[in-house]
Every structure is written in structure tokens, then in C-alpha cells.
Amino acid sequence: SQTIHQWPATLVQPVGSPLSLECTVEGTSNPNLYWYRQAAGRGLQLLFYSVGIGQISSEVPQNLSASRPQDRQFILSSKKLLLSDSGFYLCAWSQTIGYGYTFGSGTRLTVV
């Protein structure tokens, strides 16, 4: 069966510090991978998606970047965090176009 792992679960970082959030998928190959950000109790904003190794598409201009160094690994990064980067970050994968996403358990990032 397929599983998705996302870590860390919580993170408190000072303004201006770097960020690296990691997401890995097991039990499948060539998944579509996504990074979302969620404001408290609200909908999800797509940040990045990837359909293959080294292929990254950005949905909104921001202080963040993403990389996919391996087929089932997706990394969200920042060189210098801003206060506005605080939020709940979710990684997800899907196999079939237009069908259900499986989400990781999320990372609560607080920038102080």
C-alpha cells in the first residue's frame, strides 16, 4: 500500500532563517506531488506541483522554492523565512489525473 511521510510535524523558526520541509511517498512510482499551504481552518493554496523528477511548477510568486531530487521525494525550501510564511504546510500525491489526493499529516510552521 502507498504511504506518504512528511516531517517535521511542527517547526518554530526565526525570521531570516532557512527552511527545509521533506515529503516522501512509498509504494508507488512516478507520482504527481504537491505542496499546499493552509491558513487556519480555511482552504488550501497550491504552492508547487511536480509531475516528474526535476520538474517543478509554481502556482504563486513567493519566498519559497521546491525541488524533486528523486522520484518519490519532494522538498519545500526557503533561504530566508518571513513572518508571512507561517502556516500549515501539506504535501500530497496523486496517481491519476483529476482523482483523489492523499495528504501527509502536515507541518505547522511558526516564524517568529
Added chain:
Amino acid sequence: TQLLEQSPQFLSIQEGENLTVYCNSSSVFSSLQWYRQEPGEGPVLLVTVVTGGEVKKLKRLTFQFGDARKDSSLHITAAQPGDTGLYLCAGARETSGSRLTFGEGTQLTVNP
């Protein structure tokens, strides 16, 4: 402009009551999904509907996709405290590949 409008944003009801959550758009979707999310966790897929007019049932939950594939509803019968959570609809459009567009969510609280 939000592509998918969910209503109501907040709903607080007593155990045993029925409720309906709506997801509306002016755009046509190739498929539409409903997710439920609990605090501090990632959303979990409940159902995917793909055919206009389609109705799916999941125990006490009934999902309907509009005939024109622009809207959907989620009806819960005899709500229980365990139904409490954030309900999110998400639509896939043929022009967007596998990327989903999420609504802002409906926060449901079922009081015992």
C-alpha cells in the same frame, strides 16, 4: 475570486440533526471531490464524483454532483459528534491537469 464557493462557512448543530453543505462554481469540472480534515491533520478523501447528476452514499453521507458539473452538495443525516471537522470540496478541470482547486471549507461542529 474564489473558483469554488462553499457554504456555509461555519455550521454548529446538535447531534441527530441533518445538514447540507454546498459547493458552487461558474466553471465546469471533470471531477469533484470531498475531503474531511481534523485539526492538525491532513485532509482525508471521502468521495470522488465524475458524472453529472451522480449521487454517492457513504453511510450517513450523501454526495451529489450537479447535472452541469458546476456544483456539488454533501448531506449528512443524523449528524454525530464524530462528524465534526472541516469539509473541503475540490474540483479538477481538464485544462488544469491533475491540479485540484479547493474551496475555502465548511467548519462543522456537532454538539452532543
